[in-house]
Amino acid sequence: MRYIDEFRRPESVERLLALIRNRSRTPVRLMEFCGGHTHAVFRFGLRQLLPETVSLLAGPGCPVCVTSPTDLDRAIAMSRIKGVTLATFGDMLRVPGSDGTLQEAKAEGADVRIVYSTLDALGIARANADREVVFLGVGFETTAPSVAAAILTAQQEGLKNFSILSLHKLTPPAMRAILDAGEVRLSGILGPGHVTTIIGADAWRFLARDYGISCAVAGFEPIDILLAVRALVENIEKQSPEVVNAYMRSVRPGGNPQAQSYVDRVFHVAATEWRGLGSVPMSGLFLRDAFAGFDATLRFPVHIEPGKEPPGCLCGEVLRGRVEPTDCPLFCDLCSPEHPIGPCMVSSEGACAAHMLYGEA
Amino acid sequence: MCLAVPTRIVRIEGEEADAEIGGVLRRISLAFAREARVGDYVLIHAGFAISLLDEDSAQESLSLLEEVGVHTRSGEGAGP
Numbered sequence: 001m002r003y004i005d006e007f008r009r010p011e012s013v014e015r016l017l018a019l020i021r022n023r024s025r026t027p028v029r030l031m032e033f034c035g036g037h038t039h040a041v042f043r044f045g046l047r048q049l050l051p052e053t054v055s056l057l058a059g060p061g062c063p064v065c066v067t068s069p070t071d072l073d074r075a076i077a078m079s080r081i082k083g084v085t086l087a088t089f090g091d092m093l094r095v096p097g098s099d100g101t102l103q104e105a106k107a108e109g110a111d112v113r114i115v116y117s118t119l120d121a122l123g124i125a126r127a128n129a130d131r132e133v134v135f136l137g138v139g140f141e142t143t144a145p146s147v148a149a150a151i152l153t154a155q156q157e158g159l160k161n162f163s164i165l166s167l168h169k170l171t172p173p174a175m176r177a178i179l180d181a182g183e184v185r186l187s188g189i190l191g192p193g194h195v196t197t198i199i200g201a202d203a204w205r206f207l208a209r210d211y212g213i214s215c216a217v218a219g220f221e222p223i224d225i226l227l228a229v230r231a232l233v234e235n236i237e238k239q240s241p242e243v244v245n246a247y248m249r250s251v252r253p254g255g256n257p258q259a260q261s262y263v264d265r266v267f268h269v270a271a272t273e274w275r276g277l278g279s280v281p282m283s284g285l286f287l288r289d290a291f292a293g294f295d296a297t298l299r300f301p302v303h304i305e306p307g308k309e310p311p312g313c314l315c316g317e318v319l320r321g322r323v324e325p326t327d328c329p330l331f332c333d334l335c336s337p338e339h340p341i342g343p344c345m346v347s348s349e350g351a352c353a354a355h356m357l358y359g360e361a
Numbered sequence: 362m363c364l365a366v367p368t369r370i371v372r373i374e375g376e377e378a379d380a381e382i383g384g385v386l387r388r389i390s391l392a393f394a395r396e397a398r399v400g401d402y403v404l405i406h407a408g409f410a411i412s413l414l415d416e417d418s419a420q421e422s423l424s425l426l427e428e429v430g431v432h433t434r435s436g437e438g439a440g441p
Contacts, residue, residue, distance in 0.1 A: 001416050003367035003402055012426050036363050063362045089362065089407075117408025119390065139407075142363040146409045149392050194363040197404065197412045227422060248418035250404055256412060259393040349362055 003249065007221030016226040017049055024053040024233045029185065031321055033175060034192035035062035035349025036220055042358035044222040054229060057184070058351035060174050060276060060319040061192055063139045063167075064091045065343040065350050068273040069307025071167050072097035075136050077302040078165060079110040084300065085128065087121040088136035090114045095343045098308040118150035125154070125162040134296045137166045142194045144168045144285055145259035148266035151287070151294050163296040166285055169272060171195050172203055173283035177274075179211050184321040188232035190225070191217035193247045200255025201245040208241040219247040266291055275309075275343065276319035315342035318351050325352040332356065365406035367414055370399055380405060 032038055038058040041047060047056055060066055076097050079086040086102070093103040093114065106112040111131070115121050118135060125133035137147045147164060154162045171192060178184070191204050196217045204215040214235040218228035228246035235242055245251050263285070272284025287295045309316065313335070314328035325331050325344065335341040337356055344350035368380040368387070376395070379386045380403065387405070391397050394410035403410035 001402075001419055003414055003419060006419070006423060012423070015426055034363060061363070091362065119408050139362050142365070142406055142411065145393055145411075146390075146407045149390065149409070192363060194365045194404070194406060194411065197365070223423075223426075227425065246422070248422055249414045249416070250412045252412075256393055258395065259411060262392070347362075 004221065007219065007223040009223070013049075013222050013226060016223065016230060020054065020226065020230050020233055021051045023230070023237060024051050026187075026236060027053045027055070028187040028233060028236050029055050029057055030188045030190055030229065030232055031057045031059045031178075031184070031186050032190040033059040033061040033171065034190070034195065035065070035347065035351065035354075036194070037061070037190055037192070037218060037225060038351050039349060039354045040220050040222070040225060042354040045358075046222060046225060050229065054233065056190075057186070057321045058318065058354070059321055060178065060274070061140070061171065061195075062319070062344065062347050062349040062351070063143070063169065064095055064347035065315060065319055066169065066174070066274045066276060067092075067095065067138055067167055067343065068275050069098050069309060070273065070304055071307075073099070073307045074297075074302055074304045075165055076100060076102055076105050077304060078134055078296060078300050079105045079112050081300055081302070083130075083132050085111040085113060085124060085131045085133045086136055087113045087115045087124055087133060089116075089138065091347045091349075092136060092138060094340060094346045096310055096341065098305075118146045122150050122153060122159070122162060125159055129161060131161060132300070133162050134300065135162070135164050137164050137168055139168055140171050140192070140195050141198045141263075144267065145198060145262045148262040151266050151291055152262065154294060155291070163294045163299050164287065165296040166267070166287060168267070168285035169274065170269065170283045170285065172199075172206065173280050174274060174277060175207070177277045177280045177283075178320055181320065186213060186321075187236050188213055189215040190228050190232070191215045191243075193217060193219045193224070193251065196247070196255065197250045198256050198259050200253055201243055201251055202253045203255065204243045208243055212241050214241045214244070216244040216246045217251050219250065276316035310341045313342035315344045315352070318344050325355040328352070363406065365404040365411055367402050368405050370397055370401050370403060373397070373399055378410070380410075
């Protein structure tokens with residue numbers, strides 16, 4: 001078992017598709033929360049393979065995309081402070097703020113570095129005692145534990161030149177916000193597999209309990225996604241909403257308690273701003289007072305006007321599932337992966353990028 | 362960003378490990394998967410193991426495809 005090829009076998013894909021075709025009667029609209037799922041769905045051509053009764057819709061699960069323009073502007077302003085080295089994940093560099101990108105700031109002399117892990121950012125801080133290393137922390141529950149671990153390590157080592165701009169967000173409140181808004185009618189949710197590896201499948205129970213819709217937690221190979229779709233179709237046909245774990249090799253009911261304890265020690269939860277969703281209660285992770293010394297917003301205060309969305313960009317609507325990327329007037333002609341205007345075209349998890357890369361453009 | 366890949370642990374040193382991804386070794390943290398042992402597969406996200414992959418559960422997911430009574434061609438399904 002190597003955990004990849006086994007979940008891509010064409011015969012098994014065929015079989016699952018046949019099962020779904022045979023069972024599906026009621027037309028269903030399923031939202032894949034996670035941008036990783038959107039890309040897998042396009043990459044493996046699953047939209048075309050599924051019967052007409054099953055439609056898939058991209059959701060807000062792209063951390064880069066949901067970062068608000070104001071937060072981006074703050075990060076860009078911080079990167080321009082003398083002596084600051086801003087480290088972040090690659091996707092963030094080309095995301096447009098109100099006026100420019102981190103990449104442009106870098107071209108103009110800001111020290112912006114791409115890292116693969118928070119551990120790399122710690123390494124930069126250790127090796128450059130004369131620099132103030134700010135890690136721009138974006139990501140959902142999957143990523144937040146690694147940032148918490150980095151802060152605890154920095155504290156233990158007495159590393160004084162390391163801090164975090166935490167833009168970390170929690171996914172269940174965003175799902176609630178979309179359902180509460182009532183703009184899109186959804187029959188089921190494809191639960192994010194790696195977020196749920198951390199928070200546990202039980203964290204999605206509210207979907208069945210409070211909203212009467214099913215959730216199937218899915219992995220990222222074609223068979224994983226189809227197993228989840230099949231479970232959703234089955235529950236919808238039976239009219240018995242529940243949470244199904246279709247990614248059992250990684251996801252447990254209670255998630256990963258070790259990772260959760262790191263997050264609980266370092267962060268507290270409060271409202272935060274999402275692109276497309278506005279302010280969502282109890283959806284942001286912020287450093288606890290005990291870690292104020294590592295909080296970049298306190299150490300490098302910058303004055304920021306409320307950010308502006310790129311004119312004409314429908315990313316906000318795409319993130320809420322209100323429109324498909326191809327409905328955006330900028331799509332393809334004016335906004336493309338080479339010249340992105342909105343974040344959904346920049347990020348490797350963005351829905352617009354998936355449409356451009358794998359067809360339907 | 363929530364991308365995570367399965368990798369096999371080849372060496373453990375304290376809370377860190379070397380894991381093999383496509384023939385390349387990468388240093389990872391086991392802070393969230395302290396129970397991992399050499400030879401185990403873990404999912405790696407941003408340099409951290411976020412879960413220990415459970416082979417029995419993986420087999421169970423795949424065997425669901427057999428159980429639901431879909432015809433299986435002979436010689437199939439016995440892969441590595």
